[in-house]
Amino acid sequence: MTDYLLRATAANHSVRAFVTQTKNLVQKAASLHHTTPVASAALGRTLTAGCMMGAMLKGEKDLVTLHIKGDGPLKGIMVTADHRSHVKGYVYNSQVELPLNAMGKLDVGGAIGVGTLRVIQDIGLKEPYVGQIELISGEIAEDLTYYFATSEQVPSAIALGVLVDRDYSIRQAGGFMIQLMPDATEETISMIEKKLQTLSSITSLFEKGQTPEDILQYLLGDLGYSILEKREVQFECNCSKNRVEKALISLGQKELEEIIEEGKEIDLYCHFCNKHYTFAIDELQQLYNKAKK
Ligand SMILES: [Zn+2]
CATH class of the missing domain: 3.90.1280.10 (HSP33 redox switch-like)
Structure with a gap:
Protein backbone atom coordinates (compact mmCIF):
# COMPACT_ATOMS: atom_id res chain seq x y z
CA MET A 1 0.00 0.00 0.00
CA THR A 2 1.29 3.45 -0.84
CA ASP A 3 1.52 6.11 1.84
CA TYR A 4 -1.23 8.67 1.89
CA LEU A 5 -2.64 11.61 3.75
CA LEU A 6 -6.19 12.76 4.43
CA ARG A 7 -7.02 16.44 4.75
CA ALA A 8 -10.32 17.07 6.43
CA THR A 9 -12.49 19.73 7.99
CA ALA A 10 -15.09 19.46 10.74
CA ALA A 11 -17.55 21.41 12.91
CA ASN A 12 -18.42 23.97 10.21
CA HIS A 13 -14.81 24.54 9.22
CA SER A 14 -13.79 25.47 12.77
CA VAL A 15 -11.51 22.41 12.88
CA ARG A 16 -9.02 21.22 10.32
CA ALA A 17 -7.34 17.85 10.43
CA PHE A 18 -4.62 15.84 8.75
CA VAL A 19 -4.07 12.13 9.20
CA THR A 20 -1.29 10.31 7.41
CA GLN A 21 0.31 6.92 7.13
CA THR A 22 4.02 7.20 6.22
CA LYS A 23 5.56 3.78 6.72
CA ASN A 24 7.02 3.45 3.22
CA LEU A 25 8.53 6.90 3.02
CA VAL A 26 10.08 6.57 6.47
CA GLN A 27 11.48 3.20 5.38
CA LYS A 28 12.95 4.83 2.29
CA ALA A 29 14.57 7.56 4.40
CA ALA A 30 15.93 5.00 6.88
CA SER A 31 17.39 2.91 4.03
CA LEU A 32 18.98 5.89 2.28
CA HIS A 33 20.55 7.20 5.48
CA HIS A 34 21.30 3.86 7.21
CA THR A 35 19.75 5.14 10.41
CA THR A 36 19.76 3.43 13.79
CA PRO A 37 16.31 2.88 15.36
CA VAL A 38 16.31 6.08 17.40
CA ALA A 39 17.55 8.09 14.40
CA SER A 40 14.84 6.48 12.23
CA ALA A 41 12.21 7.48 14.78
CA ALA A 42 13.45 11.07 15.00
CA LEU A 43 13.70 11.47 11.23
CA GLY A 44 10.45 9.58 10.59
CA ARG A 45 8.45 11.70 13.02
CA THR A 46 9.79 14.89 11.44
CA LEU A 47 9.12 13.65 7.89
CA THR A 48 5.58 12.74 8.93
CA ALA A 49 5.07 16.24 10.31
CA GLY A 50 6.52 17.59 7.06
CA CYS A 51 3.94 15.69 5.00
CA MET A 52 1.12 17.30 6.96
CA MET A 53 2.64 20.78 6.93
CA GLY A 54 3.23 20.44 3.19
CA ALA A 55 -0.52 19.86 2.86
CA MET A 56 -1.08 23.27 4.51
CA LEU A 57 0.83 25.09 1.75
CA LYS A 58 -1.16 26.93 -0.88
CA GLY A 59 1.21 27.80 -3.74
CA GLU A 60 2.82 25.39 -6.18
CA LYS A 61 6.33 26.59 -5.38
CA ASP A 62 5.82 26.83 -1.63
CA LEU A 63 8.14 24.91 0.66
CA VAL A 64 8.23 24.32 4.38
CA THR A 65 11.39 23.32 6.22
CA LEU A 66 11.65 21.96 9.74
CA HIS A 67 15.08 22.45 11.23
CA ILE A 68 15.79 21.03 14.66
CA LYS A 69 19.12 21.61 16.38
CA GLY A 70 19.99 20.09 19.72
CA ASP A 71 22.92 19.39 22.05
CA GLY A 72 22.19 15.63 22.10
CA PRO A 73 24.11 13.01 20.07
CA LEU A 74 21.73 13.23 17.08
CA LYS A 75 22.73 16.93 16.78
CA GLY A 76 19.93 17.91 14.42
CA ILE A 77 17.29 17.11 11.84
CA MET A 78 16.43 18.83 8.56
CA VAL A 79 13.22 18.11 6.68
CA THR A 80 11.74 19.93 3.69
CA ALA A 81 8.27 19.40 2.25
CA ASP A 82 6.63 20.81 -0.86
CA HIS A 83 2.95 21.56 -1.48
CA ARG A 84 2.35 17.99 -2.73
CA SER A 85 3.62 16.58 0.59
CA HIS A 86 6.69 15.22 -1.09
CA VAL A 87 9.31 15.27 1.63
CA LYS A 88 13.04 14.85 2.00
CA GLY A 89 15.22 14.98 5.05
CA TYR A 90 18.20 13.82 7.06
CA VAL A 91 19.60 13.71 10.57
CA TYR A 92 23.05 15.09 11.35
CA ASN A 93 24.19 11.87 13.02
CA SER A 94 22.43 8.77 11.70
CA GLN A 95 24.42 6.39 13.93
CA VAL A 96 23.12 7.36 17.37
CA GLU A 97 22.59 4.45 19.76
CA LEU A 98 20.80 5.16 23.04
CA PRO A 99 19.12 2.96 25.63
CA LEU A 100 15.31 3.03 25.65
CA ASN A 101 13.78 5.75 27.81
CA ALA A 102 11.92 5.26 31.11
CA MET A 103 8.74 4.35 29.20
CA GLY A 104 10.58 1.68 27.21
CA LYS A 105 10.41 3.78 24.04
CA LEU A 106 13.06 4.96 21.60
CA ASP A 107 14.60 7.99 23.29
CA VAL A 108 14.11 10.65 20.60
CA GLY A 109 14.09 13.45 23.19
CA GLY A 110 17.40 12.23 24.62
CA ALA A 111 18.92 11.93 21.15
CA ILE A 112 17.99 15.52 20.32
CA GLY A 113 18.62 17.10 23.71
CA VAL A 114 18.14 20.77 24.48
CA GLY A 115 17.80 22.98 21.46
CA THR A 116 15.58 24.79 19.00
CA LEU A 117 13.02 24.12 16.32
CA ARG A 118 12.83 26.49 13.38
CA VAL A 119 10.04 26.39 10.83
CA ILE A 120 10.95 28.12 7.60
CA GLN A 121 8.09 28.78 5.19
CA ASP A 122 9.02 29.73 1.67
CA ILE A 123 5.69 30.99 0.40
CA GLY A 124 6.69 33.31 -2.41
CA LEU A 125 7.34 36.36 -0.25
CA LYS A 126 10.57 38.29 -0.57
CA GLU A 127 11.87 36.75 2.63
CA PRO A 128 10.82 33.34 3.97
CA TYR A 129 8.65 33.38 7.07
CA VAL A 130 10.65 31.97 9.97
CA GLY A 131 9.31 30.94 13.38
CA GLN A 132 11.51 29.57 16.13
CA ILE A 133 10.91 28.02 19.53
CA GLU A 134 13.00 26.43 22.24
CA LEU A 135 12.36 22.67 22.27
CA ILE A 136 9.96 21.48 24.99
CA SER A 137 10.93 17.80 25.09
CA GLY A 138 12.66 17.04 21.80
CA GLU A 139 9.98 14.41 21.15
CA ILE A 140 8.92 16.54 18.15
CA ALA A 141 5.09 16.28 18.33
CA GLU A 142 5.07 18.20 21.61
CA ASP A 143 7.54 20.74 20.25
CA LEU A 144 5.47 21.32 17.12
CA THR A 145 2.32 21.73 19.21
CA TYR A 146 4.11 24.46 21.13
CA TYR A 147 5.37 25.99 17.89
CA PHE A 148 1.85 26.24 16.44
CA ALA A 149 0.46 27.69 19.68
CA THR A 150 3.11 30.38 20.07
CA SER A 151 4.32 31.24 16.55
CA GLU A 152 1.07 30.80 14.64
CA GLN A 153 -1.53 31.11 17.43
CA VAL A 154 -3.17 27.87 16.28
CA PRO A 155 -4.11 25.46 19.09
CA SER A 156 -3.20 21.98 17.83
CA ALA A 157 -3.17 18.36 18.89
CA ILE A 158 -0.34 16.54 17.17
CA ALA A 159 0.67 12.88 17.22
CA LEU A 160 3.68 11.49 15.38
CA GLY A 161 4.77 7.88 15.63
CA VAL A 162 7.35 5.51 14.20
CA LEU A 163 7.53 1.87 15.25
CA VAL A 164 10.85 0.25 14.40
CA ASP A 165 10.98 -3.53 14.13
CA ARG A 166 13.70 -5.78 15.60
CA ASP A 167 15.48 -5.98 12.26
CA TYR A 168 15.51 -2.14 12.16
CA SER A 169 12.90 -2.02 9.41
CA ILE A 170 10.01 0.41 9.80
CA ARG A 171 6.97 -1.50 11.01
CA GLN A 172 4.53 1.42 11.27
CA ALA A 173 4.69 5.19 10.87
CA GLY A 174 2.24 8.04 10.68
CA GLY A 175 0.58 10.84 12.53
CA PHE A 176 -2.20 13.34 12.80
CA MET A 177 -2.72 17.04 13.41
CA ILE A 178 -5.99 18.53 14.57
CA GLN A 179 -6.10 22.30 14.57
CA LEU A 180 -8.67 24.68 15.99
CA MET A 181 -9.65 27.74 14.03
CA PRO A 182 -10.58 30.90 16.01
CA ASP A 183 -14.31 30.16 15.75
CA ALA A 184 -14.12 26.69 17.32
CA THR A 185 -16.63 26.48 20.18
CA GLU A 186 -15.96 25.24 23.73
CA GLU A 187 -18.20 22.27 23.00
CA THR A 188 -16.15 21.29 19.96
CA ILE A 189 -12.92 21.64 21.91
CA SER A 190 -14.11 19.47 24.80
CA MET A 191 -15.39 16.78 22.42
CA ILE A 192 -12.00 16.58 20.74
CA GLU A 193 -10.19 16.57 24.09
CA LYS A 194 -12.27 13.60 25.26
CA LYS A 195 -11.43 11.63 22.13
CA LEU A 196 -7.74 12.38 22.48
CA GLN A 197 -7.69 11.20 26.10
CA THR A 198 -8.89 7.74 25.14
CA LEU A 199 -6.82 7.35 21.98
CA SER A 200 -3.96 4.84 21.85
CA SER A 201 -0.68 5.71 20.15
CA ILE A 202 -0.96 6.11 16.41
CA THR A 203 1.40 3.21 15.66
CA SER A 204 -0.59 0.88 17.92
CA LEU A 205 -3.74 1.81 15.97
CA PHE A 206 -1.97 0.96 12.72
CA GLU A 207 -0.80 -2.29 14.33
CA LYS A 208 -4.44 -3.17 14.92
CA GLY A 209 -5.13 -2.64 11.24
CA GLN A 210 -6.75 0.78 11.55
CA THR A 211 -6.48 3.13 8.58
CA PRO A 212 -6.17 6.93 8.52
CA GLU A 213 -9.90 6.93 7.60
CA ASP A 214 -10.71 4.95 10.77
CA ILE A 215 -8.64 7.29 12.93
CA LEU A 216 -10.29 10.36 11.42
CA GLN A 217 -13.71 8.79 12.00
CA TYR A 218 -12.83 8.10 15.62
CA LEU A 219 -11.50 11.60 16.28
CA LEU A 220 -14.04 13.69 14.39
CA GLY A 221 -16.96 11.35 13.76
CA ASP A 222 -19.22 13.27 16.16
CA LEU A 223 -18.32 16.64 14.68
CA GLY A 224 -19.65 16.32 11.14
CA TYR A 225 -16.40 16.07 9.23
CA SER A 226 -15.71 15.86 5.54
CA ILE A 227 -12.59 14.65 3.77
CA LEU A 228 -11.39 17.40 1.43
CA GLU A 229 -8.54 15.50 -0.11
CA LYS A 230 -6.74 12.17 -0.15
CA ARG A 231 -3.21 12.47 -1.49
CA GLU A 232 -0.20 10.23 -1.90
CA VAL A 233 2.82 11.22 0.16
CA GLN A 234 6.37 10.19 -0.55
CA PHE A 235 10.07 10.72 0.05
CA GLU A 236 11.50 12.45 -2.98
CA CYS A 237 14.71 14.37 -3.48
CA ASN A 238 14.96 16.78 -6.40
CA CYS A 239 18.75 16.79 -6.64
CA SER A 240 20.44 15.98 -9.96
ZN1 LIG B 1 19.29 14.45 -3.15
Missing part, protein backbone atom coordinates in the same frame (compact mmCIF):
# COMPACT_ATOMS: atom_id res chain seq x y z
CA LYS A 241 23.84 16.22 -11.56
CA ASN A 242 22.56 19.21 -13.50
CA ARG A 243 21.65 21.05 -10.29
CA VAL A 244 25.03 20.33 -8.74
CA GLU A 245 26.72 21.58 -11.92
CA LYS A 246 24.76 24.81 -11.70
CA ALA A 247 25.82 25.23 -8.09
CA LEU A 248 29.46 24.69 -9.06
CA ILE A 249 29.23 27.17 -11.95
CA SER A 250 27.77 29.73 -9.57
CA LEU A 251 30.95 29.54 -7.48
CA GLY A 252 32.72 31.56 -10.21
CA GLN A 253 35.99 31.03 -12.04
CA LYS A 254 38.28 31.95 -9.17
CA GLU A 255 36.97 29.28 -6.82
CA LEU A 256 36.72 26.67 -9.58
CA GLU A 257 40.30 27.38 -10.56
CA GLU A 258 41.40 26.63 -7.01
CA ILE A 259 39.53 23.32 -7.07
CA ILE A 260 41.03 22.39 -10.46
CA GLU A 261 44.54 23.28 -9.28
CA GLU A 262 44.23 20.68 -6.53
CA GLY A 263 44.31 18.18 -9.41
CA LYS A 264 41.80 15.71 -7.92
CA GLU A 265 38.30 14.78 -8.96
CA ILE A 266 35.78 16.01 -6.45
CA ASP A 267 32.96 14.14 -4.79
CA LEU A 268 29.90 16.11 -3.73
CA TYR A 269 26.90 14.55 -2.11
CA CYS A 270 23.35 15.48 -1.35
CA HIS A 271 22.62 15.50 2.39
CA PHE A 272 18.93 14.87 1.78
CA CYS A 273 19.22 11.59 -0.13
CA ASN A 274 22.89 10.62 0.29
CA LYS A 275 23.50 10.52 -3.46
CA HIS A 276 27.08 11.18 -4.58
CA TYR A 277 28.10 13.25 -7.58
CA THR A 278 31.69 13.07 -8.76
CA PHE A 279 33.34 15.52 -11.11
CA ALA A 280 36.56 14.70 -12.97
CA ILE A 281 39.05 17.44 -13.75
CA ASP A 282 37.97 17.76 -17.39
CA GLU A 283 34.36 18.16 -16.28
CA LEU A 284 35.40 20.84 -13.83
CA GLN A 285 37.28 22.53 -16.66
CA GLN A 286 34.08 22.65 -18.73
CA LEU A 287 32.19 24.18 -15.80
CA TYR A 288 35.02 26.70 -15.42
CA ASN A 289 34.48 27.77 -19.03
CA LYS A 290 30.78 28.36 -18.31
CA ALA A 291 31.40 30.28 -15.08
CA LYS A 292 31.75 34.01 -14.62
CA LYS A 293 35.06 35.64 -13.80
Whole structure:
Protein backbone atom coordinates (compact mmCIF):
# COMPACT_ATOMS: atom_id res chain seq x y z
CA MET A 1 0.00 0.00 0.00
CA THR A 2 1.29 3.45 -0.84
CA ASP A 3 1.52 6.11 1.84
CA TYR A 4 -1.23 8.67 1.89
CA LEU A 5 -2.64 11.61 3.75
CA LEU A 6 -6.19 12.76 4.43
CA ARG A 7 -7.02 16.44 4.75
CA ALA A 8 -10.32 17.07 6.43
CA THR A 9 -12.49 19.73 7.99
CA ALA A 10 -15.09 19.46 10.74
CA ALA A 11 -17.55 21.41 12.91
CA ASN A 12 -18.42 23.97 10.21
CA HIS A 13 -14.81 24.54 9.22
CA SER A 14 -13.79 25.47 12.77
CA VAL A 15 -11.51 22.41 12.88
CA ARG A 16 -9.02 21.22 10.32
CA ALA A 17 -7.34 17.85 10.43
CA PHE A 18 -4.62 15.84 8.75
CA VAL A 19 -4.07 12.13 9.20
CA THR A 20 -1.29 10.31 7.41
CA GLN A 21 0.31 6.92 7.13
CA THR A 22 4.02 7.20 6.22
CA LYS A 23 5.56 3.78 6.72
CA ASN A 24 7.02 3.45 3.22
CA LEU A 25 8.53 6.90 3.02
CA VAL A 26 10.08 6.57 6.47
CA GLN A 27 11.48 3.20 5.38
CA LYS A 28 12.95 4.83 2.29
CA ALA A 29 14.57 7.56 4.40
CA ALA A 30 15.93 5.00 6.88
CA SER A 31 17.39 2.91 4.03
CA LEU A 32 18.98 5.89 2.28
CA HIS A 33 20.55 7.20 5.48
CA HIS A 34 21.30 3.86 7.21
CA THR A 35 19.75 5.14 10.41
CA THR A 36 19.76 3.43 13.79
CA PRO A 37 16.31 2.88 15.36
CA VAL A 38 16.31 6.08 17.40
CA ALA A 39 17.55 8.09 14.40
CA SER A 40 14.84 6.48 12.23
CA ALA A 41 12.21 7.48 14.78
CA ALA A 42 13.45 11.07 15.00
CA LEU A 43 13.70 11.47 11.23
CA GLY A 44 10.45 9.58 10.59
CA ARG A 45 8.45 11.70 13.02
CA THR A 46 9.79 14.89 11.44
CA LEU A 47 9.12 13.65 7.89
CA THR A 48 5.58 12.74 8.93
CA ALA A 49 5.07 16.24 10.31
CA GLY A 50 6.52 17.59 7.06
CA CYS A 51 3.94 15.69 5.00
CA MET A 52 1.12 17.30 6.96
CA MET A 53 2.64 20.78 6.93
CA GLY A 54 3.23 20.44 3.19
CA ALA A 55 -0.52 19.86 2.86
CA MET A 56 -1.08 23.27 4.51
CA LEU A 57 0.83 25.09 1.75
CA LYS A 58 -1.16 26.93 -0.88
CA GLY A 59 1.21 27.80 -3.74
CA GLU A 60 2.82 25.39 -6.18
CA LYS A 61 6.33 26.59 -5.38
CA ASP A 62 5.82 26.83 -1.63
CA LEU A 63 8.14 24.91 0.66
CA VAL A 64 8.23 24.32 4.38
CA THR A 65 11.39 23.32 6.22
CA LEU A 66 11.65 21.96 9.74
CA HIS A 67 15.08 22.45 11.23
CA ILE A 68 15.79 21.03 14.66
CA LYS A 69 19.12 21.61 16.38
CA GLY A 70 19.99 20.09 19.72
CA ASP A 71 22.92 19.39 22.05
CA GLY A 72 22.19 15.63 22.10
CA PRO A 73 24.11 13.01 20.07
CA LEU A 74 21.73 13.23 17.08
CA LYS A 75 22.73 16.93 16.78
CA GLY A 76 19.93 17.91 14.42
CA ILE A 77 17.29 17.11 11.84
CA MET A 78 16.43 18.83 8.56
CA VAL A 79 13.22 18.11 6.68
CA THR A 80 11.74 19.93 3.69
CA ALA A 81 8.27 19.40 2.25
CA ASP A 82 6.63 20.81 -0.86
CA HIS A 83 2.95 21.56 -1.48
CA ARG A 84 2.35 17.99 -2.73
CA SER A 85 3.62 16.58 0.59
CA HIS A 86 6.69 15.22 -1.09
CA VAL A 87 9.31 15.27 1.63
CA LYS A 88 13.04 14.85 2.00
CA GLY A 89 15.22 14.98 5.05
CA TYR A 90 18.20 13.82 7.06
CA VAL A 91 19.60 13.71 10.57
CA TYR A 92 23.05 15.09 11.35
CA ASN A 93 24.19 11.87 13.02
CA SER A 94 22.43 8.77 11.70
CA GLN A 95 24.42 6.39 13.93
CA VAL A 96 23.12 7.36 17.37
CA GLU A 97 22.59 4.45 19.76
CA LEU A 98 20.80 5.16 23.04
CA PRO A 99 19.12 2.96 25.63
CA LEU A 100 15.31 3.03 25.65
CA ASN A 101 13.78 5.75 27.81
CA ALA A 102 11.92 5.26 31.11
CA MET A 103 8.74 4.35 29.20
CA GLY A 104 10.58 1.68 27.21
CA LYS A 105 10.41 3.78 24.04
CA LEU A 106 13.06 4.96 21.60
CA ASP A 107 14.60 7.99 23.29
CA VAL A 108 14.11 10.65 20.60
CA GLY A 109 14.09 13.45 23.19
CA GLY A 110 17.40 12.23 24.62
CA ALA A 111 18.92 11.93 21.15
CA ILE A 112 17.99 15.52 20.32
CA GLY A 113 18.62 17.10 23.71
CA VAL A 114 18.14 20.77 24.48
CA GLY A 115 17.80 22.98 21.46
CA THR A 116 15.58 24.79 19.00
CA LEU A 117 13.02 24.12 16.32
CA ARG A 118 12.83 26.49 13.38
CA VAL A 119 10.04 26.39 10.83
CA ILE A 120 10.95 28.12 7.60
CA GLN A 121 8.09 28.78 5.19
CA ASP A 122 9.02 29.73 1.67
CA ILE A 123 5.69 30.99 0.40
CA GLY A 124 6.69 33.31 -2.41
CA LEU A 125 7.34 36.36 -0.25
CA LYS A 126 10.57 38.29 -0.57
CA GLU A 127 11.87 36.75 2.63
CA PRO A 128 10.82 33.34 3.97
CA TYR A 129 8.65 33.38 7.07
CA VAL A 130 10.65 31.97 9.97
CA GLY A 131 9.31 30.94 13.38
CA GLN A 132 11.51 29.57 16.13
CA ILE A 133 10.91 28.02 19.53
CA GLU A 134 13.00 26.43 22.24
CA LEU A 135 12.36 22.67 22.27
CA ILE A 136 9.96 21.48 24.99
CA SER A 137 10.93 17.80 25.09
CA GLY A 138 12.66 17.04 21.80
CA GLU A 139 9.98 14.41 21.15
CA ILE A 140 8.92 16.54 18.15
CA ALA A 141 5.09 16.28 18.33
CA GLU A 142 5.07 18.20 21.61
CA ASP A 143 7.54 20.74 20.25
CA LEU A 144 5.47 21.32 17.12
CA THR A 145 2.32 21.73 19.21
CA TYR A 146 4.11 24.46 21.13
CA TYR A 147 5.37 25.99 17.89
CA PHE A 148 1.85 26.24 16.44
CA ALA A 149 0.46 27.69 19.68
CA THR A 150 3.11 30.38 20.07
CA SER A 151 4.32 31.24 16.55
CA GLU A 152 1.07 30.80 14.64
CA GLN A 153 -1.53 31.11 17.43
CA VAL A 154 -3.17 27.87 16.28
CA PRO A 155 -4.11 25.46 19.09
CA SER A 156 -3.20 21.98 17.83
CA ALA A 157 -3.17 18.36 18.89
CA ILE A 158 -0.34 16.54 17.17
CA ALA A 159 0.67 12.88 17.22
CA LEU A 160 3.68 11.49 15.38
CA GLY A 161 4.77 7.88 15.63
CA VAL A 162 7.35 5.51 14.20
CA LEU A 163 7.53 1.87 15.25
CA VAL A 164 10.85 0.25 14.40
CA ASP A 165 10.98 -3.53 14.13
CA ARG A 166 13.70 -5.78 15.60
CA ASP A 167 15.48 -5.98 12.26
CA TYR A 168 15.51 -2.14 12.16
CA SER A 169 12.90 -2.02 9.41
CA ILE A 170 10.01 0.41 9.80
CA ARG A 171 6.97 -1.50 11.01
CA GLN A 172 4.53 1.42 11.27
CA ALA A 173 4.69 5.19 10.87
CA GLY A 174 2.24 8.04 10.68
CA GLY A 175 0.58 10.84 12.53
CA PHE A 176 -2.20 13.34 12.80
CA MET A 177 -2.72 17.04 13.41
CA ILE A 178 -5.99 18.53 14.57
CA GLN A 179 -6.10 22.30 14.57
CA LEU A 180 -8.67 24.68 15.99
CA MET A 181 -9.65 27.74 14.03
CA PRO A 182 -10.58 30.90 16.01
CA ASP A 183 -14.31 30.16 15.75
CA ALA A 184 -14.12 26.69 17.32
CA THR A 185 -16.63 26.48 20.18
CA GLU A 186 -15.96 25.24 23.73
CA GLU A 187 -18.20 22.27 23.00
CA THR A 188 -16.15 21.29 19.96
CA ILE A 189 -12.92 21.64 21.91
CA SER A 190 -14.11 19.47 24.80
CA MET A 191 -15.39 16.78 22.42
CA ILE A 192 -12.00 16.58 20.74
CA GLU A 193 -10.19 16.57 24.09
CA LYS A 194 -12.27 13.60 25.26
CA LYS A 195 -11.43 11.63 22.13
CA LEU A 196 -7.74 12.38 22.48
CA GLN A 197 -7.69 11.20 26.10
CA THR A 198 -8.89 7.74 25.14
CA LEU A 199 -6.82 7.35 21.98
CA SER A 200 -3.96 4.84 21.85
CA SER A 201 -0.68 5.71 20.15
CA ILE A 202 -0.96 6.11 16.41
CA THR A 203 1.40 3.21 15.66
CA SER A 204 -0.59 0.88 17.92
CA LEU A 205 -3.74 1.81 15.97
CA PHE A 206 -1.97 0.96 12.72
CA GLU A 207 -0.80 -2.29 14.33
CA LYS A 208 -4.44 -3.17 14.92
CA GLY A 209 -5.13 -2.64 11.24
CA GLN A 210 -6.75 0.78 11.55
CA THR A 211 -6.48 3.13 8.58
CA PRO A 212 -6.17 6.93 8.52
CA GLU A 213 -9.90 6.93 7.60
CA ASP A 214 -10.71 4.95 10.77
CA ILE A 215 -8.64 7.29 12.93
CA LEU A 216 -10.29 10.36 11.42
CA GLN A 217 -13.71 8.79 12.00
CA TYR A 218 -12.83 8.10 15.62
CA LEU A 219 -11.50 11.60 16.28
CA LEU A 220 -14.04 13.69 14.39
CA GLY A 221 -16.96 11.35 13.76
CA ASP A 222 -19.22 13.27 16.16
CA LEU A 223 -18.32 16.64 14.68
CA GLY A 224 -19.65 16.32 11.14
CA TYR A 225 -16.40 16.07 9.23
CA SER A 226 -15.71 15.86 5.54
CA ILE A 227 -12.59 14.65 3.77
CA LEU A 228 -11.39 17.40 1.43
CA GLU A 229 -8.54 15.50 -0.11
CA LYS A 230 -6.74 12.17 -0.15
CA ARG A 231 -3.21 12.47 -1.49
CA GLU A 232 -0.20 10.23 -1.90
CA VAL A 233 2.82 11.22 0.16
CA GLN A 234 6.37 10.19 -0.55
CA PHE A 235 10.07 10.72 0.05
CA GLU A 236 11.50 12.45 -2.98
CA CYS A 237 14.71 14.37 -3.48
CA ASN A 238 14.96 16.78 -6.40
CA CYS A 239 18.75 16.79 -6.64
CA SER A 240 20.44 15.98 -9.96
CA LYS A 241 23.84 16.22 -11.56
CA ASN A 242 22.56 19.21 -13.50
CA ARG A 243 21.65 21.05 -10.29
CA VAL A 244 25.03 20.33 -8.74
CA GLU A 245 26.72 21.58 -11.92
CA LYS A 246 24.76 24.81 -11.70
CA ALA A 247 25.82 25.23 -8.09
CA LEU A 248 29.46 24.69 -9.06
CA ILE A 249 29.23 27.17 -11.95
CA SER A 250 27.77 29.73 -9.57
CA LEU A 251 30.95 29.54 -7.48
CA GLY A 252 32.72 31.56 -10.21
CA GLN A 253 35.99 31.03 -12.04
CA LYS A 254 38.28 31.95 -9.17
CA GLU A 255 36.97 29.28 -6.82
CA LEU A 256 36.72 26.67 -9.58
CA GLU A 257 40.30 27.38 -10.56
CA GLU A 258 41.40 26.63 -7.01
CA ILE A 259 39.53 23.32 -7.07
CA ILE A 260 41.03 22.39 -10.46
CA GLU A 261 44.54 23.28 -9.28
CA GLU A 262 44.23 20.68 -6.53
CA GLY A 263 44.31 18.18 -9.41
CA LYS A 264 41.80 15.71 -7.92
CA GLU A 265 38.30 14.78 -8.96
CA ILE A 266 35.78 16.01 -6.45
CA ASP A 267 32.96 14.14 -4.79
CA LEU A 268 29.90 16.11 -3.73
CA TYR A 269 26.90 14.55 -2.11
CA CYS A 270 23.35 15.48 -1.35
CA HIS A 271 22.62 15.50 2.39
CA PHE A 272 18.93 14.87 1.78
CA CYS A 273 19.22 11.59 -0.13
CA ASN A 274 22.89 10.62 0.29
CA LYS A 275 23.50 10.52 -3.46
CA HIS A 276 27.08 11.18 -4.58
CA TYR A 277 28.10 13.25 -7.58
CA THR A 278 31.69 13.07 -8.76
CA PHE A 279 33.34 15.52 -11.11
CA ALA A 280 36.56 14.70 -12.97
CA ILE A 281 39.05 17.44 -13.75
CA ASP A 282 37.97 17.76 -17.39
CA GLU A 283 34.36 18.16 -16.28
CA LEU A 284 35.40 20.84 -13.83
CA GLN A 285 37.28 22.53 -16.66
CA GLN A 286 34.08 22.65 -18.73
CA LEU A 287 32.19 24.18 -15.80
CA TYR A 288 35.02 26.70 -15.42
CA ASN A 289 34.48 27.77 -19.03
CA LYS A 290 30.78 28.36 -18.31
CA ALA A 291 31.40 30.28 -15.08
CA LYS A 292 31.75 34.01 -14.62
CA LYS A 293 35.06 35.64 -13.80
ZN1 LIG B 1 19.29 14.45 -3.15
